[in-house]
Amino acid sequence: MISKNKIILSLIFVLVVTIAGFSVFRGLAQSNQDNKISVKVLRKNQIPSEIISEKELDDSATPIADYEDSNSNGVNKGDNRKIKGKRYDNASVLSPDSTSNVGEIISSAHWTRGLSEFPVEQSDLVIVGKIENSKAYLSNDRKGVYSEYYLKISKILRISSNISVKNSDVISIERFGGRVKYPSGKIIRYRVEGQGSPMKGKKYLMFIKKGTLDNYNLLTAYELRGNKIFALDGSRVNSYGQGDWLFDKHNNEKFNKFRKSLRDKTKLDLGGEFDNE
Numbered sequence: 473m474i475s476k477n478k479i480i481l482s483l484i485f486v487l488v489v490t491i492a493g494f495s496v497f498r499g500l501a502q503s504n505q506d507n508k509i510s511v512k513v514l515r516k517n518q519i520p521s522e523i524i525s526e527k528e529l530d531d532s533a534t535p536i537a538d539y540e541d542s543n544s545n546g547v548n549k550g551d552n553r554k555i556k557g558k559r560y561d562n563a564s565v566l567s568p569d570s571t572s573n574v575g576e577i578i579s580s581a582h583w584t585r586g587l588s589e590f591p592v593e594q595s596d597l598v599i600v601g602k603i604e605n606s607k608a609y610l611s612n613d614r615k616g617v618y619s620e621y622y623l624k625i626s627k628i629l630r631i632s633s634n635i636s637v638k639n640s641d642v643i644s645i646e647r648f649g650g651r652v653k654y655p656s657g658k659i660i661r662y663r664v665e666g667q668g669s670p671m672k673g674k675k676y677l678m679f680i681k682k683g684t685l686d687n688y689n690l691l692t693a694y695e696l697r698g699n700k701i702f703a704l705d706g707s708r709v710n711s712y713g714q715g716d717w718l719f720d721k722h723n724n725e726k727f728n729k730f731r732k733s734l735r736d737k738t739k740l741d742l743g744g745e746f747d748n749e
Contacts, residue, residue, distance in 0.1 A: 526708040531576075533671035534661055535608035535619050536651040539568070554612060555685060556646075563616025565662050566652060576661045579648075583664060589718045591691050592738045596682040597637070598630035599623070600696070600742065603670045604642060608650030617650040617662050621670045621690070623678065629740045635682060645670075645680060645688045666717055668709040671695075676704065677734075677742065694722060694730070701730040 565579060592598060601623040608619045624642045637643060649663035663669075670676055670693060678693040693704040702708065702724065706717030722730055731742045 526702070527710065529671065530668045530709045531651075531661060533606070534649070534651045534663070534669040535606040536653050536659060537608035537610050537617055539566075539610070539614070539652050539654050553609070556618075556687065557609060557612040559685075560611035560616035560618050560648065561613045563611060563648075566610070566615050566617060568614075568654075574660060576663070578663055578665050581664050583667070584718065587691065587718070588737075589721070590734055590738050590740075591679050592630060592740065594681060595630060595679040595691060596632040597628075597635055597680040597688065598678070598740060599625050599680070600627040600629070600675065600677050601625045602675045603672050606670070606672060608652075610652070616648070617652055618646055618648050619650040619669065621645045621647070623670075623676070626675075627743065629677075629742070632682065643688055645678070645690045646683075647690045666705050666707075666709065668704040668706075670704060692719060694719075696727070699727050701725045701727060 565577060587594060603621055604624050605622045606619060608617055610617055622642055622644055625637060625639055628637070628639065631637070647667065647669075649661070649667065649669075651659050651661045653659050670678075670690075675696045676693040677696060679691040681689045681691055683689050695702045695704060701722050703717070703719035703722050706719040706723070708720070708723055722733075727742075735741050
């Protein structure tokens with residue numbers, strides 16, 4: 473007969489094996505569950521785009537003018553800056569009172585009237601290039617604000633006969649709006665509804681109209697982000713993606729599809745894929 477002690481030892485052994493097996497199974501199950509969680513390792517100072525919205529990225533790309541700084545307007549500048557600033561006089565969008573809780577003031581304008589998704593016919597210059605810098609300036613009467621974006625040209629797709637630029641040139645492109653810093657430290661953004669701000673270091677396909685004073689005005693643009701395309705203007709720059717804009721169809725569009733659409737509708741060819749160098 474089997475002794476009572478052997479029976480007890482056998483039961484203990486079975487219990488230990490059962491517990492160990494359950495622990496291993498639970499560990500494997502947990503491991504499989506963990507494998508379903510995507511982990512992103514970020515470089516120093518890198519912020520994942522999933523955390524910051526497109527609107528927030530656009531806000532951060534908008535240059536800042538200091539309301540009290542004479543260097544932000546034409547007061548102590550040369551004639552060229554005064555001439556530029558005068559074009560934005562009487563805008564009546566800025567106020568010296570920054571005590572309100574407003575963080576953004578949007579002007580409504582029918583700026584897309586007559587434009588297509590690819591406004592080639594209205595453009596004197598269609599180029600690909602990278603934004604190297606940007607600055608915001610107040611109008612001479614400090615009632616308006618405008619931004620200048622400095623673009624280094626890498627490819628010219630269309631150019632009017634009255635324009636003389638070439639690859640590797642850096643040109644200044646204007647757009648109404650910008651962020652204004654008040655003496656209280658408060659910063660308010662001013663912009664036209666649906667218009668975005670090109671971001672420093674990013675590459676764009678830009679549609680540009682030459683002004684009467686040899687200045688360049690930005691009609692619209694598309695960011696070439698790796699193998700994807702994102703419209704600079706439209707619903708992506710509005711809070712919660714509100715609106716319905718003719719540029720929206722190209723947001724998150726693959727490069728090759730965008731290139732074909734551009735070629736079919738305008739006969740302009742982007743050529744090979746562009747990276748983010």
